[in-house]
Amino acid sequence: MKIEINPSSPVHPYRQLADRLREKIASGEISNQLPSITKLTEETSLAVGTVRRGIDILVKEGLVETVPGRGTFVVDRQSSPPRAAGSHKPPARRQRGPTRAAGLPQHGHVRH
Numbered sequence: 001m002k003i004e005i006n007p008s009s010p011v012h013p014y015r016q017l018a019d020r021l022r023e024k025i026a027s028g029e030i031s032n033q034l035p036s037i038t039k040l041t042e043e044t045s046l047a048v049g050t051v052r053r054g055i056d057i058l059v060k061e062g063l064v065e066t067v068p069g070r071g072t073f074v075v076d077r078q079s080s081p082p083r084a085a086g087s088h089k090p091p092a093r094r095q096r097g098p099t100r101a102a103g104l105p106q107h108g109h110v111r112h
Contacts, residue, residue, distance in 0.1 A: 001035065005044050013046055017054030025063055025074055034064060034072040 003020045005013050017040070024030040035043070040051045055072055058064045066072045 001029065001043070003040070003043055005046060013044075014050045014053040015057070017044060017046065017051060018057040021054065021058060022061075022063065025058075030074060032074060034074070036071060 001024070003017065003024075005016045005020075007013070009016060011019075021030065021034065034040075034055070037048060037051050037055070040046070041048055044051070046054075055064065055066065059066060059072075062075060064072050065075055
């Protein structure tokens with residue numbers, strides 16, 4: 001697969017990469033798994049951070065999802081509702097420890 005990035009373009013390279021990958025997903029040329037970050041850096045001569053930034057755009061658009069240690073995969077558009085570009089669910093709130101039991105002092109100190 002050939003992905004060309006125009007270094008003289010006014011469009012940032014990470015955006016060009018996101019655009020090219022989006023086109024390849026839409027055309028069906030990429031239907032399951034994106035090339036690895038290492039492969040994309042070799043093919044495009046872009047830095048790892050630039051490639052990650054381009055992929056992050058597609059993640060935020062809901063086109064792909066990254067599975068740590070496995071790769072980046074095209075989201076099955078038929079089984080999940082499409083998201084509007086630029087929108088994403090806020091991260092789930094993590095619960096911090098046990099909830100305060102009734103009768104305990106406000107400052108967390110327990111008298112013995």
